[in-house]
Amino acid sequence: MSSTQMLKGIIDGCILAIIHNKEVYGYELAEKLEEYGFHSFSEGTIYPLLIRMQKEELVTSTLKKSTAGPRRKYYSLTPKGELELQKFMERWHQLESSVNRVLHHESDTGQ
Amino acid sequence: MSSTQMLKGIIDGCILAIIHNKEVYGYELAEKLEEYGFHSFSEGTIYPLLIRMQKEELVTSTLKKSTAGPRRKYYSLTPKGELELQKFMERWHQLESSVNRVLHHESDTGQ
DNA sequence: ATTAATATCATGCATTGCAAGGTATATAAA
DNA sequence: TTTATATACCTTGCAATGCATGATATTAAT
Incomplete structure (x- = not known):
């Protein structure tokens, strides 16, 4: 049970959320994720993920x-990406609720 | 990006939290996780995980x-398990904060 | 020319959720 | 007895993905 395992399936959504706000390039994404509190983030994670997401349209x-280095590849969300972001947020809130219920020993009342 | 990927590294902690509350057996765990809002949970996940956690002491x-079926294998936390639960909760809260900051476009102020 | 910061990419490993299938026990109905 | 059902546990192998590692290219400053 490691910290990195907990990120599986979550980074995608976070990246979609950041791109949604404003188009960004990969290197910038790594910095933003740091700002948001994600530590020790590897470019070996981000670049392959961006390529995968582009394949999935x-x-x-x-x-x-x-201005200072090689060309940047700026990413923007497609309509499909916007929809996926919405779905991610639903899944995230669902997960968040469930985990917190477990930690506080409360059943799911179905609101 | 699927719902099951988001569970990686999180189920362990949830199971520790449930066992911490009261000793339980595997089959019961599956039911409890349903109650807490985790859907479509497989025994193919739970049993191997319990065995792994026992190996890790x-x-x-x-x-x-x-009273109605074969013998049940009841699980309890070891002191090491209690400590691991504490560590999981820290990691979870950290993750929860970071993801929510991303979704709301807020930086990490370091509280 | 060398160094450092910026910027992207490819390869392969390790971890882990889970689908699928199997085994065994107890109770009750046919 | 035989069958069915609910309970209870386990094994095997696949698929997904974060990341360590190493490579490459551009620009500016020393």
Whole structure:
């Protein structure tokens, strides 16, 4: 049971949420995730994930020149990506509720 | 991105939390997790996990007769398991905060 | 020319939830 | 007896994914 295992299936949604707010490039994403409190985040996680999400048509990308380094690949959400973000948020809130009920030993009243 | 992926590394903690409250057997665990709002839970998840946790000395087990079926294997937390539960709760709250910050576009103020 | 910061990508391992299938016990109905 | 049902546990192997590692390219400063 490690901290990284708990991220499985969650990073995707977080990345969608960040891109939804404003188009970003991969390197920037790593920094933003740090700001939000996710530590020790690997680029070996982020780049393959972005490529996977583009294959699934959740995001699109465009290359733009950088002022200090190689070109950046900026990502934006597709309509399908927006929908997936909505679904993620539902699943997240569901999970959050369930885990907190377990930790506080409360049953699911179905609200 | 599926619902089951989001459970990775989280079920362990939830099971520890349930056992902490009161000793339980595997079959009962599946039912309790349903009560707490976790749906479509497989015994193919629970039993291997309990065995793994016993190997890691987080839980101990004792067989007891059942009134209606084969003997039940009741699990209790070891001191190591109690400690692991504490650590899980910390990791969970940390994750919960980070994800919610991302979803609401707030930075980590470090409280 | 060298260094450092920026920026992206590919490969392969380790972990783990779960589907699928199997075994065994107890009770009750046929 | 035979069958069915609910209870209870276990094993095998697949699929998904975070990440360690290592590679490559661009720009600016020393």
